[in-house]
Amino acid sequence: MKNARIRVLMHLIIAAFIFLWNYFLNYFYAQEEIPLLHIIAISSVYILFYLAISIFLEILFKNPNLIRAIVFLSYLIFAWNITWIIQEIIYSILPEIGIVLFNSNVPRNDTLFHYRIWDAFISLHIIALIYYVILRFVMYYLETKNLQKELAIKRERAEDMKYTSHFMKNIFSESFGQILLNNEPKDTRTKMDIIEFLGYILELEELGKKDSWGYSLDKLQCFIRLLRAHYGTESVVFNLINDGREINQLPRGLLLFPLENCLKHAYISPDYPINYKLIKENCTIEIECTSTTNHLKIKEKSGNGFLFLKEKINSSDYLHIMENTSNLKDYTLYLKLTPKYDAKTKIQYSSLG
Structure with a gap:
């Protein structure tokens, strides 16, 4: 108006x-x-x-x-x-x-x-x-x-949060968190992404919440744009395969977790990009995130983060397989989600097989 x-x-x-x-x-x-x-x-x-x-x-x-x-x-x-x-x-x-x-x-x-x-x-x-x-x-x-007014409000609220989640603690402990809380971006696109992402981080504090596939994907892509703005355009390689089918709602922040975990353990730059592959096919979701290992960060433990993620998945309509491997060169996180109930037969799976 x-x-x-x-x-x-x-x-x-x-x-x-x-x-x-x-x-x-x-x-x-x-x-x-x-x-x-x-x-x-x-x-x-x-x-x-x-x-x-x-x-x-x-x-x-x-x-x-x-x-x-x-x-x-x-x-x-x-x-x-x-x-x-x-x-x-x-x-x-x-x-x-x-x-x-x-x-x-x-x-x-x-x-x-x-x-x-x-x-x-x-x-x-x-x-x-x-x-x-x-x-x-x-x-x-x-x-x-x-x-600028909205960004100031979001930052003030984000700084006052308790950071109950593993995800938010890691984000704000990184140098990347500085562009979210301190730096003033010049371009409008980045400023809007920071506002959107900070708002989503506030939503992540609401435990037990779920989001649609489209909403979750939109926040993931917002996160990727911010990482690219901070570390370089080629610092994150994102591959998406989407069959367009409707799926059950996802635990809030689920698509962000693998990328954040790779970020925690990695060098990240155009020379050492994080590779994030996301496949949604036949109501099954597969995520694979690979990064070049940072020897200083590899000693950090991720147990609490995985427990937090498993708790989220257990409260959802999905069964999961999750593996993470690391060595002196690479860190890889693989996650597969399969609906507990088949969309056609309504039969509950007892295992992933």
């Missing part, structure tokens, strides 16, 4: 500018007095075309490629026929409501008329571009201000 008010206000300001421009232009340079009603009429035509152009610009910059292509094609048709459209307005539509902007006793000079149409059309494009640039600047400023 606030964005709509800003747009309306800017359109009103530009509409007033167009009217005043035409008024003073005719007042100082017209060879004969032009009725106010005529100035209002021609200004209204200008404003109408300015609004059309500005809407074209907003759609072109904000929508998917298919919509952009359709709108751009429509715009080309509109621009190609602009002289005919203006002629119809001036010579057919306006005279019907008693507004005649031409002298029927003087022969038409179509060349000059078309030149003036294109001159005004180009000027309206410039005004529409100025509107769009100012609008984006204002929106960016307001969005940044709101994001």
Whole structure:
């Protein structure tokens, strides 16, 4: 609603500018007095075309490629026929409501008329571009201000948490946690990801909660974007195979755990990337995360973390196989989740076999 008010206000300001421009232009340079009603009429035509152009610009910059292509094609048709459209307005539509902007006793000079149409059309494009640039600047400023406020609130809440989970203790003990709690990212995407991820960490404190596959996957991808922003674009290699089927809800934070555990034991950089493979097929989920071992971190124990994860899985509708192996070079965590109840036969599995 606030964005709509800003747009309306800017359109009103530009509409007033167009009217005043035409008024003073005719007042100082017209060879004969032009009725106010005529100035209002021609200004209204200008404003109408300015609004059309500005809407074209907003759609072109904000929508998917298919919509952009359709709108751009429509715009080309509109621009190609602009002289005919203006002629119809001036010579057919306006005279019907008693507004005649031409002298029927003087022969038409179509060349000059078309030149003036294109001159005004180009000027309206410039005004529409100025509107769009100012609008984006204002929106960016307001969005940044709101994001900073929301980020401050999330960070304050995160710093006051008890960190009951293994996951959160590890995250905030790493240098990576500094970008979540202290560093101020410059780009809006990273700032939004931090807000989203901190909000999810607050949700992780709610024990026993479950999330849909789509929601869990979205938070995992948010986590990966943050890791890449901090350690480098190639620092996390993510492979996803998704058959698109509906599955039972997952324990909250389940997809994040293997990646966080790899992070705990690993070097992580574009030269030593973490490889995270996620497969969802026939209602079964397989996760494999591999990283290059950090000799200083390999001595740390993960027993509490695995107990925490198993407790989460045991309260879910899944049976599991979980293995973790490590040596002087690599650390690998493998997790397989199979639903306790077959979706078709409704028969409970006694084991994974």
